[in-house]
Amino acid sequence: MWIVVGILAGAVGLFVWGRPRADIVGVLVVVALMSSGVLTPTEALAGFGSPVVILLAGIFIVSAGLVNTGITQRLGEFVVKVGGRSEARLVALVMVLAAGIGSVMNSAAIVSMLIPVVLTVTAATGLNRKRMLMPLCVAVMISGMMTSIASSPNIIIESILSQRGIAPPLGFFGFTPFGVVTLVVSVVFMLVVGRNLLSRKRTGDADAQETSTFDVIESYGLKARWHLLHVSADSSLVGQSVAAQRQPLRDRYGLDLLGFEKHGRGAARYLSARPETVFEAGDLVFTLVDEQQTAALSADLRCQVTGPRAEDERREVLQDVGVAEVMLAPESKSIGTTLGDLDLAAAHNVTVLAVRHRGQCITEDLPSRTLDFGDAMLVGGNWDDIERLSDTRRNFILLNLPAEYQQRLVAPGRARAAVAILIAMVACMAFGWLPGADAALLGALAMVGARCVRVDSIYRLISWNALVLIAGMLPLATALAKTGTTTLIAHHLVETLGALGPTGMLAVVFLVTAVVALFISNSATAVLIAPVAIEAAQALHVSPQGFAMTVAIACSAAFVTPVSSPTNMLVMEPGGYRFSDYAKVGVPLLALTMVITVVMARLIYLPG
Numbered sequence: 001m002w003i004v005v006g007i008l009a010g011a012v013g014l015f016v017w018g019r020p021r022a023d024i025v026g027v028l029v030v031v032a033l034m035s036s037g038v039l040t041p042t043e044a045l046a047g048f049g050s051p052v053v054i055l056l057a058g059i060f061i062v063s064a065g066l067v068n069t070g071i072t073q074r075l076g077e078f079v080v081k082v083g084g085r086s087e088a089r090l091v092a093l094v095m096v097l098a099a100g101i102g103s104v105m106n107s108a109a110i111v112s113m114l115i116p117v118v119l120t121v122t123a124a125t126g127l128n129r130k131r132m133l134m135p136l137c138v139a140v141m142i143s144g145m146m147t148s149i150a151s152s153p154n155i156i157i158e159s160i161l162s163q164r165g166i167a168p169p170l171g172f173f174g175f176t177p178f179g180v181v182t183l184v185v186s187v188v189f190m191l192v193v194g195r196n197l198l199s200r201k202r203t204g205d206a207d208a209q210e211t212s213t214f215d216v217i218e219s220y221g222l223k224a225r226w227h228l229l230h231v232s233a234d235s236s237l238v239g240q241s242v243a244a245q246r247q248p249l250r251d252r253y254g255l256d257l258l259g260f261e262k263h264g265r266g267a268a269r270y271l272s273a274r275p276e277t278v279f280e281a282g283d284l285v286f287t288l289v290d291e292q293q294t295a296a297l298s299a300d301l302r303c304q305v306t307g308p309r310a311e312d313e314r315r316e317v318l319q320d321v322g323v324a325e326v327m328l329a330p331e332s333k334s335i336g337t338t339l340g341d342l343d344l345a346a347a348h349n350v351t352v353l354a355v356r357h358r359g360q361c362i363t364e365d366l367p368s369r370t371l372d373f374g375d376a377m378l379v380g381g382n383w384d385d386i387e388r389l390s391d392t393r394r395n396f397i398l399l400n401l402p403a404e405y406q407q408r409l410v411a412p413g414r415a416r417a418a419v420a421i422l423i424a425m426v427a428c429m430a431f432g433w434l435p436g437a438d439a440a441l442l443g444a445l446a447m448v449g450a451r452c453v454r455v456d457s458i459y460r461l462i463s464w465n466a467l468v469l470i471a472g473m474l475p476l477a478t479a480l481a482k483t484g485t486t487t488l489i490a491h492h493l494v495e496t497l498g499a500l501g502p503t504g505m506l507a508v509v510f511l512v513t514a515v516v517a518l519f520i521s522n523s524a525t526a527v528l529i530a531p532v533a534i535e536a537a538q539a540l541h542v543s544p545q546g547f548a549m550t551v552a553i554a555c556s557a558a559f560v561t562p563v564s565s566p567t568n569m570l571v572m573e574p575g576g577y578r579f580s581d582y583a584k585v586g587v588p589l590l591a592l593t594m595v596i597t598v599v600m601a602r603l604i605y606l607p608g
Helices: 002-017 022-035 051-068 071-083 087-102 107-125 130-143 152-163 176-198 213-219 242-253 291-301 344-348 383-389 403-407 415-430 436-449 455-461 464-482 485-517 522-539 544-556 566-575 579-605
Strands: 226-231 256-264 267-272 284-288 303-306 321-328 350-357 360-362 376-382 396-400
Touching: 002 022, 002 464, 002 522, 022 464, 051 152, 051 415, 051 436, 051 455, 051 464, 071 087, 071 107, 071 415, 087 107, 087 130, 087 176, 107 130, 107 566, 130 176, 130 566, 130 579, 152 464, 152 522, 152 544, 176 544, 176 579, 213 321, 226 291, 242 256, 242 291, 256 321, 256 350, 256 376, 267 321, 267 376, 291 303, 321 383, 344 350, 344 383, 350 383, 376 383, 383 396, 415 436, 436 455, 464 485, 464 522, 485 522, 485 544, 485 579, 522 544, 544 579
Parallel strands: none
Antiparallel strands: 226 284, 226 303, 256 267, 256 284, 321 376, 321 396, 350 360, 350 376
């Protein structure tokens, strides 16, 4: 028992110190339990094969599928559209959206996805980002209270109840009433009080928006030249290749080809202007050409020429085709050669649209232009082809990739499949058709099979730090139970505080869990506190489910400090928050959450 207490104290001390990394501490715990003989190697390593770890790994991949297919992005755009310029409406919508998505997604992924959305809103509306990002952070943490898979503590605590043979389980939606009530109260708190605790200024400083594709084009003076060429069935271009027509079009009309929108089988495809690409009837061709040439183009080529699409219609096009700024590397062999000799269209499938030489933009007679050290080129084409230019670092350096490159979807067009997989996985868990780990694994495999997630990326999508930490800490709970430490602590807790009654004990359990979670991860907190709380409930002869639920909710209520949750850390820099900002908002929210949890746990699990 003393050995286990010593290992526990050492682990907590390392967590508080912050060195080494939390996952390394988990491995050290496993080694210590094996080396001391407290657990057999099989027992000490059991965490790595735990259904909890398998379930979480599957959830990471399913979450990535939702992000890759653009589902989360579309929901974010919905918020912007509905919320308008009303700060109160936007705050409420962001919080509800974040909590809803977070009930079935990884919290870090939600924050990473919604921070740019919120910053875009503040830039467009002039609202203060400090009053907008903290509500997002709070809602994401509350999302961990929504379902049994919404956070790792929930999964861990369900597993502990199952291992101890305690029935019925908390259930997939058993957490939902607690999460919904906490969310409603938190939304009201943030609207009435919380925003003003952060800043009384409703407007913020002008935010620098990310450079868009059209910003890059405009910096070269080419925005007015962007036109769409609609190829009709009787056009002389039909059947001609890009290789055959690129130079004639440039010589006669000063036209540069950037990409194609082709329609076949009802779906649009977006291609760069590769030499082998053939013009077909019905094609939309993205070009750069002077307005004065459009009449001649229409007459000679029997094509309709229009201006660029509306801004809200460009997103799908820019998923595949775009522009970037490229500079010659200092040791590039291309210095001193002409663009015609370099022929990037043939060598790299990208088109040079302009050259910037000593601050001067050059768009005329590009093939004969000799490249000098320091010259930058504006190139257009497929994002993958542009990205491959950076692989030849001895020749080219990518200087400026617009925002659309970062926002492109890994699996566009697969959103329906991702939603269907998510619904099927949640249904299997909610109705008990499959064990949680089985459902998550099948969901992850289905995401890969439906091409919502690339096979070569699945290992990068999983947060191995989190899984190793949980796998390392789970055997500590086994050791605490095996040596009788959990029972002893629970009995002392009941003897000391039992006079407070079930309601008072629930409040104590909540506070102890919340305080411990300030210093160590919420997963480790669940592993340590949940067994003690369950033992205490059994000693008091009351429902252990109520105490287990209290621990789970308290683990997710990490509002008070920036270091108590990765979610808090993610919004700290973009929101410009200080430690005191978290405390000002977090302490009242923690108190409200405690009251809600204790009252609801007493009513639901400890009636009478």
